[in-house]
Amino acid sequence: MATGSRQLDLRTVTHTRIGIWDLYEERGKELPRRSDSSILEALVQIRDNTPYVIRMFKEIFNIRQVRRLLPAFLIVRVLDSLIPAVCLWYDGQLLQLVEAVMERRTVDTTVVIHVAVGRVTCAVASRLLRHVQRRIEIPLRMSIKQFYAKHIFHSMARIDLPTFTDSAVLKQLNSVTLFRDMGMDLAWKVAAELANLAATTTSIFSQLFVLFTVLRKQQDGPLLVILGFSQSLFRWYRTAPPLSADGLYSMSGVWAATTTNDDYIRMQGLKILNQVSSHRKELVAGNLGEYITSQFHESAQRVGDDAGDFREVCEAYFMKKFPSITSILRETLDELPQIAFMLRAVRRPTTISSSFMSLVLVEHTFNSFISTHLSPYRIFGLVRMITDVRNIYELKNVQNKVVDGTEQFPENQQSLSNGISVEFRNVSFQYPDEERYALRNVSFRIEASQLCVIVGGNGSGKSTILNLISRIYDPTEGTILIDNRDIKTLKLADLRAAMSILFQDYTHFPLSIRENIGLGNPGLAQDDDNIREAASMGGSRNFIEELPDGFDTYIDRPVDDRYPDLSEGSGVDYSNVRNMGGLRTSTVSDLSGGQKQRLAVSRTFMGSLVTDTDSSVGMLLFDEPSASLDPTAENELFENLRKLKGTKTVIFSTHRFGNLTRHADLILYMDQSVQEQGTHDELMRKEGEYAHIWNLQAKPFL
Numbered sequence: 028m029a030t031g032s033r034q035l036d037l038r039t040v041t042h043t044r045i046g047i048w049d050l051y052e053e054r055g056k057e058l059p060r061r062s063d064s065s066i067l068e069a070l071v072q073i074r075d076n077t078p079y080v081i082r083m084f085k086e087i088f089n090i091r092q093v094r095r096l097l098p099a100f101l102i103v104r105v106l107d108s109l110i111p112a113v114c115l116w117y118d119g120q121l122l123q124l125v126e127a128v129m130e131r132r133t134v135d136t137t138v139v140i141h142v143a144v145g146r147v148t149c150a151v152a153s154r155l156l157r158h159v160q161r162r163i164e165i166p167l168r169m170s171i172k173q174f175y176a177k178h179i180f181h182s183m184a185r186i187d188l189p190t191f192t193d194s195a196v197l198k199q200l201n202s203v204t205l206f207r208d209m210g211m212d213l214a215w216k217v218a219a220e221l222a223n224l225a226a227t228t229t230s231i232f233s234q235l236f237v238l239f240t241v242l243r244k245q246q247d248g249p250l251l252v253i254l255g256f257s258q259s260l261f262r263w264y265r266t267a268p269p270l271s272a273d274g275l276y277s278m279s280g281v282w283a284a285t286t287t288n289d290d291y292i293r294m295q296g297l298k299i300l301n302q303v304s305s306h307r308k309e310l311v312a313g314n315l316g317e318y319i320t321s322q323f324h325e326s327a328q329r330v331g332d333d334a335g336d337f338r339e340v341c342e343a344y345f346m347k348k349f350p351s352i353t354s355i356l357r358e359t360l361d362e363l364p365q366i367a368f369m370l371r372a373v374r375r376p377t378t379i380s381s382s383f384m385s386l387v388l389v390e391h392t393f394n395s396f397i398s399t400h401l402s403p404y405r406i407f408g409l410v411r412m413i414t415d416v417r418n419i420y421e422l423k424n425v426q427n428k429v430v431d432g433t434e435q436f437p438e439n440q441q442s443l444s445n446g447i448s449v450e451f452r453n454v455s456f457q458y459p460d461e462e463r464y465a466l467r468n469v470s471f472r473i474e475a476s477q478l479c480v481i482v483g484g485n486g487s488g489k490s491t492i493l494n495l496i497s498r499i500y501d502p503t504e505g506t507i508l509i510d511n512r513d514i515k516t517l518k519l520a521d522l523r524a525a526m527s528i529l530f531q532d533y534t535h536f537p538l539s540i541r542e543n544i545g546l547g548n549p550g551l552a553q554d555d556d557n558i559r560e561a562a563s564m565g566g567s568r569n570f571i572e573e574l575p576d577g578f579d580t581y582i583d584r585p586v587d588d589r590y591p592d593l594s595e596g597s598g599v600d601y602s603n604v605r606n607m608g609g610l611r612t613s614t615v616s617d618l619s620g621g622q623k624q625r626l627a628v629s630r631t632f633m634g635s636l637v638t639d640t641d642s643s644v645g646m647l648l649f650d651e652p653s654a655s656l657d658p659t660a661e662n663e664l665f666e667n668l669r670k671l672k673g674t675k676t677v678i679f680s681t682h683r684f685g686n687l688t689r690h691a692d693l694i695l696y697m698d699q700s701v702q703e704q705g706t707h708d709e710l711m712r713k714e715g716e717y718a719h720i721w722n723l724q725a726k727p728f729l
């Protein structure tokens with residue numbers, strides 16, 4: 028697969044087979060900040076990522092709402108964390124009361140009342156504090172989330188296609204955006220976890236202090252406290268997850284894992300086929316339900332229990348490698364407070380009941396330490412979150428693969444009204460990770476304001492030419508000149524503002540039809556008159572105006588209506604609430620394929636519109652835009668394109684030979700390279716491949 032610079036130096040890479048997975052690790056090459064399970068490594072991670080957390084706090088503190096609410100939240104949180112210590116103090120009072128009763132055989136009722144009132148007050152205070160905490164937490168969380176939603180949105184919006192589809196970059200993006208709202212919520216989660224940490228530490232030290240105060244007069248009391256504390260520390264350590272901060276055991280270096288297990292790959296494919304709504308139509312029409320179920324079962328049977336996700340399989344593998352060495356020692360340590368208690372009971376049998384109560388108090392307190400927020404899972408979770416905070420900020424630094432130019436384009440905005448010239452000089456191109464050349468040694472020149480039609484069979488490289496003109500990708504070899512200047516020297520934003528493109532694999536944005544068209548020219552995106560004009564040019568205006576919501580219609584609504592978990596099939600009738608609220612029953616859009624294509628054409632025409640204040644584009648690129656259009660619509664489109672001749676450069680790619688080619692200033696007949704070029708008459712006279720296909724395909728219909 029790999030070629031040239033992509034070649035691997037296999038001597039430095041080790042291969043391990045783990046279940047169905049092949050793991051490749053590069054020897055002696057460490058990633059800057061991934062680490063294994065040791066607490067020390069976790070500390071290193073915290074240290075490395077602290078600047079990002081500080082930056083995060085500075086930023087969230089600049090949000091007015093947060094500046095007001097965060098200190099209040101922290102104060103309430105810490106106050107709440109002191110309550111267990113107060114309760115413990117009352118328990119100590121109770122303990123002393125028992126001792127006094129044992130010695131004097133009388134009960135001091137004021138102490139009893141005091142303790143009872145104290146405990147009740149603690150319970151009430153705790154409940155109230157938690158309520159206040161929750162009240163503050165919700166607006167606080169929403170403000171922070173909103174702030175990071177904007178931050179992450181911008182960091183992602185600037186990434187170009189080759190970078191966006193790079194699997195390593197994708198992983199970084201996923202760490203920030205994988206779970207719904209995850210990235211946006213992350214800052215809040217980190218803040219909340221740090222607050223928890225502070226509160227838990229306060230809680231532990233205040234309880235330790237109270238325990239010492241209560242038990243210091245008892246013989247062996249301090250010893251019990253020390254033993255209890257060390258016991259809980261060891262228990263804490265024992266429950267510490269052996270996972271590294273990124274969830275994988277001890278794999279701190281550069282590594283990659285893949286699987287070639289056909290059944291596993293097929294199972295994942297079948298799952299997607301079954302889950303993603305865009306496949307449902309074919310699944311139903313093809314009567315595939317039973318078939319894919321049986322295929323899934325067969326594959327699952329063959330692959331057996333090896334069919335795990337890499338993380339699971341890896342965990343199981345490394346588990347075997349890490350037996351617990353110190354477990355016996357830890358088990359012994361667990362028993363130390365009880366041993367101390369028994370020794371004391373043997374030496375001083377009269378104090379046995381008070382010692383027992385002390386022991387219960389100590390055990391109860393330290394058990395609560397382990398089960399609190401200081402649980403090792405939460406600590407490791409925090410370390411992971413802190414690493415993700417760094418990912419959020421580093422998203423901004425992801426380098427685009429298509430490097431921006433520095434020169435303004437065009438030098439004179441007016442020049443765009445005469446179109447833009449394009450020249451390919453010996454351009455060859457391979458898509459990333461592809462060995463085959465999509466284009467090989469392609470040269471041609473399209474003069475400003477000419478109409479160029481690119482024709483050729485499937486896979487002949489037509490779309491690739493448009494991808495290169497818009498610098499979605501850069502050529503592997505050769506040069507592209509735009510208005511006689513190297514395309515790489517021009518500022519990308521200027522270049523793209525100067526052209527309007529309809530890609531073959533266009534999509535509709537999950538926005539209103541108005542915006543779907545308007546975004547063809549962001550400068551005019553709010554201008555209703557221009558949007559209507561573009562809709563007329565693209566042949567979509569009539570059917571849009573007939574829709575109940577007209578230009579406000581959403582083709583795919585990005586927000587789902589919500590219902591309780593019970594579905595309609597389970598006997599619940601939602602029609603009343605649905606009718607009352609005007610909720611739709613179907614998520615499927617009402618537009619035909621041809622209507623959708625007309626919308627996409629309208630969006631592209633949007634770029635050709637001019638106002639006094641805004642310049643329009645100088646070039647329009649259409650990649651097979653008439654595939655789903657009826658003959659009338661296609662004819663209208665060609666008329667509109669012909670009208671642009673002389674003011675805009677128009678490049679039109681198609682594998683259908685016909686009306687438009689006869690009006691083209693330049694026809695490129697492609698098959699990986701330019702096989703023939705010229706006007707229709709020139710190519711017909713040449714009697715080459717173009718003439719042959721034209722005679723076959725178009726002539727009978729004209």
Ligand SMILES: Nc1ncnc2c1ncn2[C@@H]1O[C@H](COP(=O)(O)OP(=O)(O)OP(=O)(O)O)[C@@H](O)[C@H]1O
Nearest residue numbers: 458461465483484485486487488489490491492682
């Ligand atoms: N994103 C991509 N990644 C890898 N290879 C690609 C990609 N897009 C296209 N190719 C390959 O590049 C070659 C040229 O494809 P291109 O899309 O330019 O052809 P086309 O002439 O537009 O075809 P069609 O008429 O079918 O749209 C084909 O071999 C195709 O498989």
